[in-house]
Amino acid sequence: MSIQIKQISKQFGDFQALKPLDLTINEGELVGLLGPSGSGKTTLLRIIAGLETADQGQILFSGKDVTNLHVRDRKVGFVFQHYALFRHMTVAENVAFGLDVLPKKQRPTKATIKQQVAELLDKVQLSHLASRYPAQLSGGQKQRIALARALAMQPRVLLLDEPFGALDAKVRKELRRWLRNLHDELGFTSVFVTHDQEEALEVSDRVVVMSQGQIEQEATPQDLYQQPASRFVYDFLGGVNVFEGEVSSLKSNRLEQGKAWVAFPDGYKAEAGQLYLRSHELSLSNQPSATAHLPLKIKAVSLIGAEVRVELEPLGWHSQDLWEVVISHSHYNHWQPQRGDTCFAQPQAGQLFTSNENQALAISWTKEQLLIKTA
């Protein structure tokens, strides 16, 4: 079932939770709504479910207007952030609830319900917990029961509100993969809300980034990461270092702050603004280069993982946050940087946000170096 959102807006008192927005979710798609708290993502999800009513706009399921349809008639599966299992019912009773409350004519027989519950519990691999109460389950188990309960209605749309937010890292990773498989197997349309960019990028077919009640960008995880549409998205995806500077009075292609500077490659005009450099788009060396003079002091070196993460403090210039650069283990072994050492950063690619623009100018230094090499 596809979901079409047309000019939906919502206000809580003085707070504009959602500014009029449009969004289309295709049949069978798994879409992540990503944003910080207060960005309106949960409100949007609840409006799709019918748990909240929009002030304006329209919602269509497969072309059919459901704007005024009550939540109980929308037939969507909804998984709540804190599971919302019925605490006085056993796991089996929880899963059976949706079938038990069907009108008599549509309700399956007791034996059929029992069998369906058994099948669902089997699907979430928790058959052995059927007679337990929610208080006796772990967070991950509760979440899977909540999913089984929602799936009992055989919904064509599954909505999940921060489904893995309250779980520890290992269980979260496992459940993510499991949800993705379940989605592919059953083929429903899913929308989930998260504030974790890694989660959104890993699970979704498409990510919708929200901020202050607006959609900042909708894109596939790959496009989102490679081409963040705005300063906000760039910031929110994380791992970014910022160099803020003015155009040098000596050289017009230089962005300068104090003694530190970055020279733009040929064909780019320097403009006052913020240069965004991702931690893997920089290299470190003992000497400044012809294109950049960014002295940094090493604050910490972390060897965990596939790459070595170096935390750096600007020397003689300012940055709101510490810088972070990742280098390869082989580079680290060769170079052996120590805490307290001074080094220089060399950008390879970056985005320049000038003060008035929300749109970034992509800059690449590697291309120039390549040209120099081939020349």
Place this chain on the structure above:
Amino acid sequence: MSNHKISHQQRIGDQPWLRRLLIGLAFLLVGVLLVVPLIAIFAQALSAGLNVFWVNVSDKYTLHAIGLTLLVAALTVPLNLVFGVFLAWLVTRFEFPGRRILMTLIDIPFAVSPVVAGLMYLLLYGSNGWVGSWLMEHDLQLMFAWPGIVMVTVFITCPFVARELIPLMQQQGSSEEEAALSLGASGWQMFRRVTLPNIKWALLYGVVLTNARAVGEFGAVSVVSGNIRGETNTLPLHVELLYQDYNLVGAFTSATLLAALALLTLVVKTFLEWRQQQSAS
């Protein structure tokens, strides 16, 4: 490190003599203030023998007072049960202008002296009152009759159920109810299968408190009842009336009935508290 020797750290009440003193004092106070008077009631009632006690209980007016008291409780409790659930539901599940004011207004019956509450009703619904004079024209008498007694009792006891439910329902939140709705439950199915089971022990506790107060209320009822023997006399009023008649044994006999009801309430309340803890853990 300081080289102070650590002195024997003692919490308040660690000294044995102090502990004994405090515990002894607590028991003494409970004994003098609660147990002795309770025993005295039973002793006085039975002082002229079991026979006289029985004659007093089966007295026509006493029986009527018992009947009226039970009637008042039987009308008040269900009314305030429904009202309390409705109110708690309203203020915990919905955001609306005036919600905070409403939550404050619930407490008025606790804040106002019962006598003042009775007087208020008398002034409003009495034969000279705004509403009362209109009612008189239509031959409806509320004050100095049993409907008036029920009205003030409802007023006095209306916060109990709501006050028990509001904190619990606030803490539980509405997500289970939303889950029920998203699974296709009707409003009634949601209430009966999800809301009610979650609040049932607190609800029963509120009912017990409401009942205890409805049975024992004196101040407000005495203002609006008119103390007509065999007509508008509830048990607490009956105790006072007999006492003023110098019928000590009679007064204490009726008092034992009230005391017995109170003790029963206490037992039920203790049981419910225990159940509530059981279901919470």
